[in-house]
Amino acid sequence: MNRLTFWRLLPFAVLVVFTAPLLIVLSSLFGDYSENWSHLFQFVLFDYVSSSFILVIGVSILVLILGTVTAWTVTSYNFVGKNIFEWALILPLSIPPYILAYTFTGLFDHYGDANNLARLLLNLQNSTAIFPNVRNIYGAIIVFSFTLYPYVYLVSRSAFINQSRSMKESARMLGLNQFQVFYKLALPLIRPAVIGGLMLVIMETLSDFGAVDHFAIQTFTTGIFRTWYGLYDIQTAMQLASLLLLTVGVFYIAERSTRSSGIYTSNNSTFSPSKEDSLVGYKALTAFLICFIPIFIGFILPIIELILWAYEVNLEFFNQKFISSSINTLSLSLVTGMICAGLALLINFSIRYKPSALVQRFSSLLSIGYAVPGLILAVGMVQLLVYVDALVLSGLDIVITGSLIGLVLAYVIKTYALANSSIESGYERISSSLDDSSKLLGSSGWSMLSSIHVPLLKTSILTSVLLVMSDVVKELPATLILRPFNFETLAVSTYIYASEERMLQAAAPAIAIVLIGLIPIVFLSKMIRSSRPAH
Template sequence: MARSSRIPSPLGLGTLAWIAAGVCLLPMLAVAIAALTGGVETFSRLAGTVLPRYTATTIALVVLVGFGTSVIGTGAAWLVTATRFPGRRVLEIALALPLAFPAYVLAYAYTDFLDHPGWVQTTLRDLTGWGPRDYWFPEIRSLGGAALMLILVLYPYVYLLSRAAFLQQSATAYIAARTLGHGPWSAFFRVSLPIARPAIAGGALLAIMETLADFGTVSYFGVQTFATGIYQAWYSFFDRGGAAQLALCLLIVALVIAALERRQRRDQRQHGAGRRFEAMQSVRLTGWRAVGAASFCGLPVLLGFLLPVGLLLSLGWDSFENLLTDRYLRFLRNSVILASIAAVFTVAAAVVLGFNARLHPTRGAKAAVRVAGLGYAVPGGVIAVGLIVPFAAFDNALDAFMEARFGIDTGLLITGSIWLLVAAYGVRFMAAALSAYDAGLSTINPNVDAVARTLGRSPRSMLRGVHLPILRPSLMTALLIVFVDVMKELPATLIMRPFNFDTLAVQAHRLAADERLGEAAVPSLVIAAVGLLPVVILCFGLGRERRARRFVPEPAQV
């Protein structure tokens, strides 16, 4: 009886889980080792030349994006949840749409629109008769321009989390503040905003992590950050030690921010003020207040989605580029192949990690899940350096051994292969797959596992016959999220792609770097269209949530 009470384990499940976690941990360890063994002289040279500039620019970009996304996301979330104005129901969903765009795609579109030969400045000169040096116009290719592009695509992180936090608040404390003489704005800043602060901070930290990982936007705008410094040191100067030390600096910052984000999520536990939940009474806005609210919520949608779509369509149409040519079909095929393989392997590893932690909820199993989830905080350039360094050393050592012993030149077996690139994608997006899988797994009562075991099912049979059918929607969501993220990923693909194996993201970056923005618009549109898939699913969820909300029949008017 004692033997039968023991939970049977599939052969090697725990080993597979730790292998997956080890692969996710490998690039971080490799970057640290390569940086620490790179020599003090390399770091001294960096500290005296580029490191202060990279640090100052990265900090400035992080501050601007964090502040901008917090203001736009929080303000829009409060307006669509606590007030009523014309167009609110449409804007409530549309505010999530800019999430479909990579920031570098917006950078290509706005550069053509706002640059000196662009439509805005050309029209300004035609109307005024000014010459090129007769007026001042803000430079889009600047630190401020890069921050604006990132704010427009990343504010939905803050908006979605803040909106959920405001919807979950009971109106009891807010009503109490109003009865004590506080006006709407005072009650918002003293009651509603502090309660939602952990969610706001969590969304802002996610936006900051994406800012640290961004390469395409800052590279195209000529803004020198740690992300561009790593790529430049690796490809332009062939300084692997310098690239590893820059990557270590960025890795430390990213991990600190990830720890803060985890701390904020833990602090999001809030208790309602009162014994029962009361829905927040929505206030009907009229006159200039309604116009102001509609403008505040509509401007991010216009600048972050509608205008870029129109600009890219116009650029793509004027370029006469054909997606059906063999060249573009090859780029599309390469992108789909990489994204599909990476999505399958990443979700499969997430299932192994999550199911092992479910079957054996030990500290080791939970630690494996946490280690595997660290990759989301690590920029793609850091992961690329961390994987290439050890596997290049392995390939070179194997080639030297085979050449000396057998006279066989093996070359680079792993470095520069599609499988190493897939591993980089898996490390980068494992956290997204784990999050989607865990969300579905939490809906399965542990008693289901106990019943399955009493009926004689092995853990492997229980996973295949019970868990996976129930988790099919969550697994499809995880596959879709990883697929779209891989399609948009640029720095890891640029550094690690096999020779002559370009993707849509690489092609768009190359064309834009050559100032061929019309041609770059075509692959950019395809990337944005693919990115719309999870956003559309998210919007359907927002629509269902909105219909489920309880409104007070007669809202007050302001």
């Protein structure tokens, strides 16, 4: 194979591997339907659909309110703490929904810490509970909303910053008050951006397994898991997974189309950034609370609870199991990060080196994995590995089903988009005239990649490895299914302890997950600070 063919074929070859598990899952729709399917169809499928629907609607409403109102508050007003709130409002992104769910039950169950404290303070009897039960769909709505609202906050804030001051001032002159300017003018103008953020929230909600499983809510993901591990029927599990995949696909397409449609922004060359109104007194307090409450519920409260749990077991959590889970997690995430960064580098280079509209279109499909629920990837991956073992490796006496290969491959498919976005934006900053000069000086292909692009992309490569690592550390359902026997990661340890209601022991791995999850938040917060109108 000559080098031109290699660079042209690379994206297609990777696409085949990335989409194979998904195509295997979808192909199940054309296979046989067992009695289990009939049972599910008659008795529980409606529950899966209705719970998922209520969850999506509830989370969407709450996330829209939290995301847009906080974004409007920090972009339109000046008040105590505003500079901190601007970036602190994304902190809840570092807490996976399942960890917030565990801390919520630890706090708000009948004998949870919050109810115990309230009874102590108010001198009430043990039978009295101040806070309501959260192990239900409403609790799940709150959990998802307070961990996922930053997706809407981030896009809304960026869109509000780009709205012209003169436009808002004209609206005020035409008789609209501050609140009317927000909901009649500013909000409709950022609608496409908000819808894009909301689609991501919906995809995350539909993909979740850990939180809904902890709250015992019947959704597609819990249904797939039970069908497979309870009824041992992988065909029916794949058929259920196909339905979920098709549903997620609709939201994925909607999200992509909102990206291409863009947002309504001022194209006036005399654009002036919005002026912030300074608030004092009760107005400043209200703005403070609007921003503080989401951070308190989505980040501070779970962190306090986790620290209290960890403190209660002293240093006992720091045992052999915790150390081995940490090493397993870090090794897996590092390997995945390096593979994703390497692949993203090669594919972006191939697009740049041999530009072709077809290659570019196929390469953009490689990012589809971020929208696919981990559970579906796991189901498809197991089947793919079984086929590979049976058809390719049978003569070699090698079995890869149940090995780490499948798990790493699933991680790579799921997180490739994160690595790609970092490397892609790094490449945008390298002038094509450098490539021309390099070629004319006799350095092309691998030589250009290693001597010019890699040194210039060092920061982007490092960022992409870190972003992937922080996401892999949080991943639960695919890890749970694809891990080798007795192989534990921090997420699996947290899940197992929490499912055994051993919350104190779950604290240490959960804190470790949150700490690693803070890595991308640091990058994002830097971007937020540099994107203030004054900059």
